[in-house]
Amino acid sequence: MAAVHESVLDAIGGTPLIRLARLGAGIAAPIYAKAEFLNIGGSVKDRAALSMVLAAERDGLLKPGGTIIEATSGNTGIGLAIVGRQRGYRVIAGVADKSSAEKSDILRAYGAEVVLAPTAVPAEDPRHLFNVVQRLAEEIPGAWLANQYDNLANPDAHIRTTGPEIWEQTGGRVTHFVAGVGTGGTITGTGGFLKETSGGAVTVVGADPESSTYGGGDGSPWYVESIGHYLHPDTVEDRMPQALRTELIDSYERIPDREALLAARRLSREEGLLAGPSSGAAVAAALRVARRLGPDDLVVVVLPDSGRSYLSKVHSDAWMREWGFLEEAADGLRPLLDAAAPLVTVAADATVGEALEALGDAPGGVAPAVLARAARPYGVAATEVVGSVSRAALAAALADGAAKPGDPLGGLIGPALPTVGVGQSAADARTVLGKTHRAVMVLVDGRVAGVLPREAVA
Template sequence: MTAVHESVLDAIGGTPLFRLARLGAGIAAPIYAKAEFLNIGGSVKDRAALSMVLAAEREGLLAPGGTIIEATSGNTGIGLAIVGRQRGYRVIAGVSDKASAEKADILRAYGAEVVLATTSVPQEDPRHLFNVVRRLTEEIPGAWLANQYDNLANPDAHVRTTGPEVWEQTGGRVTHFVAGVGTGGTVTGTGGYLKQVSGGAVTVVGADPESSSYGGGDGSPWFVESIGHFLHPETVEDRWPQAYRSEVIDSFERIPDRESLLTARRLAREEGILAGPSSGTAVAAALRVARRLGPGDLVVVLLPDSGRSYLSKVHSDVWMREWGFLEEPGETELRAALATAGPLVTVDADATVGEALEALRGAPGAVAPVVLPRAARPYGVAAAEVLGSVSRKVLQVAIANGDVKRDDPVRPLLGPALPTFGVGQPAAEARAALMAGGQAGVVVLVDGRAAGVLTRAALLR
C-alpha cells in the first residue's frame, strides 16, 4: 500500500537499497546502494536538517518567527529550506561559490534567500562563507545558525534513522559500510550505530577525494562537491568538524576526481541511478572494497544526493571536457602537444621578483601561472589555486623603469590568468583563443589540474 503522510517532513528517511548488479558484475561480495537522493529534498541532508531544527526548537534556540541561517554547499540548505518553511521560519542559505548553479536555484524555489560567498580564502578572512553567515546571525534578531559541522544533532539523525534502516534492510548481514565524509555527520552517525549494533563487526570505510586532508591528502582543491576537507594554505588554524568522529572510520579509500566523476556517470548509464559526484566517489570506493571481499560479505554504500543538481557539471559532456576529465577519440592534439611542452613551470604568489625571473628561465614563452604557495604538490597544480600569470618581459621592464627591485614581492605585478583548455578539447579552439586574446599561451588541464603551458608557436606546430 502507498504511504500517506500529513506533511513532506514525515516522508524524510526510509530510503530503499538497490543492488549495483552491473557495476558490481564479477565481484563476489554484493554491493547495495542506499538511495538517499530519494529523500523529499533530494539528499541525505534532509535527515540532518529535520533533526537540527527539532533539536533547536526543544532547546529554545529557535522560536516562532525566527530565522534559520546556514553555510552550505547546497544540500543542507535545501533540507533546511523545506523544514524551515514548513514550520514557518525565514531561511537564509549562505552558499559556496563552488556549488553548482542548480542548487542555488532549488534553494530559491523552496523560498530560501541565497547569499553567495567564497570558500577559496583562509578561514580567518571576513569574506569566507562561514564568517559571512556568522555576521548575519549576529545582525538578525531571532536568528539561529544551524552550524551543521559542529551540531551534534547532525550525526544523531543517522544514529536514530539511517543506521537502523541499513541494519534492518540487510537483516543484520551488512559487513562493510562505505560513505563520503563532509561534515562527518552521516558516516559518524550511521557507521557508529552499525558498529554498536554489530558488536564492532561492521567495517566503516570513508570515501574521500584524493587530495582531501581527511584521508591524508594535502587539502588542495578537488571537483567533487560536499565531501572532503579543504585546507587553504594561508589558513592559520585548521578546525575539523565536531560532528566528525575519526575513530568510527576504520580506513579510507582516496579516490581521484576522474574516477569519481566517471563512476557517477556510469551509475546513470548502467544502473539507471542519476546521482551526484560524491555518489561516484562513494561507489568507486565501494567497488575497491568489494573486490577484496568474498561472497559472505555485504557492502552498503550511501549515495548522498541526486544528479539533477549537477546537470551542468558531472553530467555535462561540455563541462567534463573543459576541465580535462573527458577525452573524445580523435581530439588528441593538445595531449600530443603537452608531450613536447616540457614540465609545467609555476611561480608561487609569495615569491620575489628575482625568484620569479629565475623560475621563468625555463618557462615556455617566458610566461608562467602564479599559484597559491604550498609546501608540496603531490597531486599537481589545482586550477582553483591559479591566481594569475607573470611574464619575464613585464618583470624586466618594471625593473628597468625602477618600479620594482629584485627583492620586491611579485604579486603586485600579476597579470590575468592564462586561458585554460581541457586536454580533450579541440586544439583549434585553443588556437582561436590565443589569436583573439593576444595571450602568450594557454594552460592545458588534465583532471582539473594544470598539466602544461602551450605557447602560440607550440599550438601552431
C-alpha cells in the first residue's frame, strides 16, 4: 500500500534502488541506481534543503517571517523553495547563469524569487554569484544564507537518511558507492555512513568532470551541471567546501562531458530513467568501476536529479549538435576540421604586437580572443572565448597611430566568432556566418577545436 503523508515535506527521501540491467549487461557486478530524482522536488537536494532549514530554525538563525537566500545551480534552490514556502518563508535563489532555463522556471513556479548571476568570473568579482547572494543576505532584515557548500547540515541529511536507506535496501551487500561531487554533501554524508557502518569495507568513488579540480583537472569549464569544482584563471584564493571531506573519497573517475551526456541519454532510452547530466556522469563512472569488479560486489550509484530540467540541453538533439557532442551526420564538419590549419587563439591580455604575431598563422586572419591564461590542457571551452582578434583591424590601428605594438589589446578585441558544432553541416556553418563574419569556430565537446574561414565552407 502506498504511503500517506500529512505534508509534502514528509515525502522527501525513501527513494528506490533500481538495477541498471541493460546498461550493466555483461558486467559481473550488479549496478543499482538510487533514484533521487523521485524526491518531491525532483532531486537529491530536497534532503539537504529540509535538513538545513530545520537546523537553522533549531539554532535560531531562521525566524518566523524570515527570508531564505541561497546560491544554487538550481536543485538546492528548488528544495529550499518547497521547504521554505511550506514553512512560511520568503525564498530568494541566486542562480548560476549557466544553469538550464527550466530550473529558473521551476523555482518561480514554487514561489521563489530568482536572481541570475555569473559564476564564470573570478571568485573575488562582486558580480560572482556567491558575492551577490552574500550582499542580499546582509541587506535584507531577517535573512538567512543557507550556504550549502559550508553548511554541515547538508552532509548530515545523508548520514541520517540516504546512507541508512542504501544499507537497508542492499541488505548490507553494497561494496562500492559512486556519486558526483558538487558541494560534497551527498558523497560525504552517504559515503561516510556506509564506510563507518561497513567497518571500512565500502569503497567510495567520486564521479567528476574531467577538467574539475576535485579529481585533478585544470578547473576549466565543463557542461555537466551541478558537480565539479571550477577555477577561473583570475581567481586569487580557491576555497574548498567545508561540507566536503575528501579523505572519505577513495578515488575519482574523471568523466569527459561527452561520455557523461551520452550516458544520461542512454539512461532514458534504455533504462526508462529520465535523469540529468550529472546522473550520466555518475553512471559512466559506475560502469567503469563495475567492469573491474566481480559478482560478489555490488555498486550503488546516485542519480541526483530529473532530466525534465534539461530537456533544452542534454535531451535535445539540436543542443547536443550545436555544442559538438553529437556528430553522427554524414555531412558533418569533421572532414573540414581535420583538414583545417591548427587552432590559433589570442589571450585577451596580450599586447597588440603579440596578437599580430599569433595571427600570422590564423585562418582568415582572425582568431578567438580567450580569457587570460586560458591555455588549458583540455583546450579552450567555448564559454572562455571573450571576442575575436582580426589581423586587418590590428594592422589598421598600428598604421593610423591608434595603437602601438606594446599596447594591450583592450578595445581592439572584436565580437566573438559564431560557433557551429562538429556534427553540423557546411550549410549550417554558412547560415551562422551570415554576410559579415570571416570565419566560424567549430566546437567539439563544447570546446573550440578549430576555426574555418568562410571560403572553407563555401
